Amino acid sequence: MPNESSALTVLGSCGGWPEPGRACSGFLLESAGARVVVDLGYGTLPRLLSLLDEPAADGLDAVVITHEHPDHMVDLHGLFRARWFGRRGAPLLPLYAPSGVFDRLKSFEDGTDEALSRVFEPWPLPAGPYRCGPFRLDSIALPHFVPNAGVRLAAPGTTVAYTGDTGPDPAVVELANGADLFVAEATDRHQQPGVAGSDSDRRCDLTAREAAALAARARAERLLLTHFWPGNDRETSRAEAAEVFPGETLVAGEGMRIPLS
Ligand SMILES: [Zn+2]
Known part of the structure; x- marks a missing residue:
């Protein structure tokens, strides 16, 4: 039985830059009342704030960013502003990310981390494992x-694995091993x-x-394709993946909410 209190919501599904009406990479993961946002690419912040129904992003427990490219993190600076101007003095928000992500934020802040360090509590990736709300990260x-x-968030009854951006590599199979939901980039540049x-x-x-081949090797239960190159035909991507992956293949779209079992 899917546990309706655990879910993944797609904030954005484009790689590179957003298509009209869409956004770049971002996901909101909820379990046991906790909310963790994973990646905050172009155009994801307004969608996150709408879901939280809080203009200063109250109710967010942690942020996880896979890498420093703007299609995965540029709206993190908007989140910083929402907290800095909207909730100054609030408890620090844990930020799990490679160090280059924090460096990019600093560059937007004229090279200083003075204000950033009063909003975020940075933790490096890859590292851990960490305890992140109800999740093991x-x-x-x-x-x-x-x-x-690549990140893997596991709470009782559900495990979500997410590539960020990656080339084909055996480590992806390790990341996705037995995951209930494997969120994989499918840039499909060749399309x-x-x-x-x-x-x-x-x-x-x-x-x-x-x-899809990596998902099959990892014996993931469901596959969510995302990070589509703008203009791609997503149904073509789904059909190609379904030829290789025996489980359910989903195609990310903005606002899509996936209950997790
Ligand atoms: Zn990307």
Whole structure:
């Protein structure tokens, strides 16, 4: 029986930059009354605040950011402003992220962490495991252009694993091992002719088919594809993944709420 008090809500599902009416990577994870936001890319903050129904983001227990690219963290600075101007003096909000994320925030603050350190309590990733509200937070380094932490959040009865951005790598299978829900990037750059390829010789993103193959090897129960290149046909990504992954394959869309068992 799905436990309605545990759920993942999609704040944004685009990679790179947001399509009209959409946002970049972000998810709100809820369990046992706790709320953790995972990634805060372009356009996710207003959606998060609407879900919380609190303009200063009250009711948020922790923030997890996979890496420092703006399509995963730029709205974290907006969250900082909401807390700094709206709730100065409130308890610190735990921020789990690679150190480069905090450095990017500092660059928006003229190079100082004076105000930031009065809003956030930073904890490094990959590291831990941490106790994050009702969740155990595990993390693992995955290949990307900058340090990227794949994260795994487990509460009684449910485990969610999320790649952030990654190339194909055995560590992804370790991350997603037996997860109830595996949230995988499916950038599918190849889908549209003329889309620029990766700037690196290393593989730093996935196709939907690769994400599905990794999910199958990990024996994940359900697969949620996300981080679609703007303009991609998401049903094509779903169909390609479904050829490889035997479980249920979901396609992320803004506002989608997935109950977790
Ligand atoms: Zn990205």
